[in-house]
Amino acid sequence: MSEYRTYLDLNGNPIVNTNKIKILETAIDLFSRKGYSGVSIREITREVGIKESSLYNHFASKEELLGVIFLNFRRAIGEILLPPEMLRGALKQMIAEQFLQQGVINFKAHIDDPINARIWRIVTIEQYRDPLARSILVEDIIQRTLSFLESAFALMIEQGAVKPHPPKLLAAEYQYPLFGMITEYNLQKYLDQDTSAIEQSMADHIEFFLSHVRTA
Amino acid sequence: MSEYRTYLDLNGNPIVNTNKIKILETAIDLFSRKGYSGVSIREITREVGIKESSLYNHFASKEELLGVIFLNFRRAIGEILLPPEMLRGALKQMIAEQFLQQGVINFKAHIDDPINARIWRIVTIEQYRDPLARSILVEDIIQRTLSFLESAFALMIEQGAVKPHPPKLLAAEYQYPLFGMITEYNLQKYLDQDTSAIEQSMADHIEFFLSHVRTA
């Protein structure tokens, strides 16, 4: 259990009760391995060391438990990308290469947190069953990243750092390979396998991409 | 229900019984929307119009039912790619562009079949819970496609059609974006949404990729 992470409840208040945090993190672990429907309240509470009925003192239902997990994941995702209003300033201080590499560093910091990695897997598993999981995947992850990058590439073109391709195309060409590789990275971490090959692929991709689009 | 598709059982024999086929296709539909653990034998048999006990005349267990689904998906996946021994011949008759576009056509024919699209989703959902789903995803889909493309690009370089980048890098640069886009395509089809934008992205990607690697 991660000792110092803070979770918020559905009202936006920090969760302080130790057992409530234990329930959350146990559920995150089990859901990420077996899926929401594959895990029972009994199994969660057995692992936490409390009775089933005690769980309902903290969460109104199994579904609310998942809702709280997703709420907190949305917060964590929000921290991966720079706020759009800081984009122009950041690009003045960094060359394109640095900017994109910093993006990968930010992302790695996010996904190398075991809790985040687990919830990322829950989102993948539940995307067809649960509209909330789906909206996190589509809106908070895919669309938000692509539109952020579209703005970034538009600015890089404006600065003359990148050849004048349509920014949307550049965003797609840059990011879609990373989405695919992240999926594989996350699966390999789950299996405790070596991730150096796929990490190298990510670095190779950025280099390949930049070698074809940068003006220098 | 698709009337003319043939399924094989675990012994490799064709399944002829109508109800057994109905069970399979109902399970494929329900598993793809709710996940394996989210669907009960009762729900499947209710939809088929038989009693629970009758299902066990066709499948020894719920797990065997999923196993038969996956077995048949492996067969279907096998038909997407050209047999490796036909690669050299095909590349003599087609230019690189035609070859890659034919690949996308083959793949679209596969994934536009509703049954295949559903099982593709089941594989995604079950990849962390079920080793068989995982091996289909990793070995039959990802690794097989990448190593096929690696051979293809090596031949294209040999023919002078493509610039001499490492074939493995070319395969990754070409295919990973498509994996990401396919995931999105499959989700949009599931939601009955318009897929023209993501299809255009696939076409744009191939054009962008080729414009940077082809020698002509």
Added chain:
DNA sequence: GTCTATACTATGATAGAC
């Protein structure tokens, strides 16, 4: 906030008649 006790439903699976 946690417990015991309990309600009630849903689950995967089987036995045996037809």
Added chain:
DNA sequence: GTCTATCATAGTATAGAC
């Protein structure tokens, strides 16, 4: 091959004592 009947277990959730 399908049915009725049944089983044992596991599922979510609640009431009320401490």
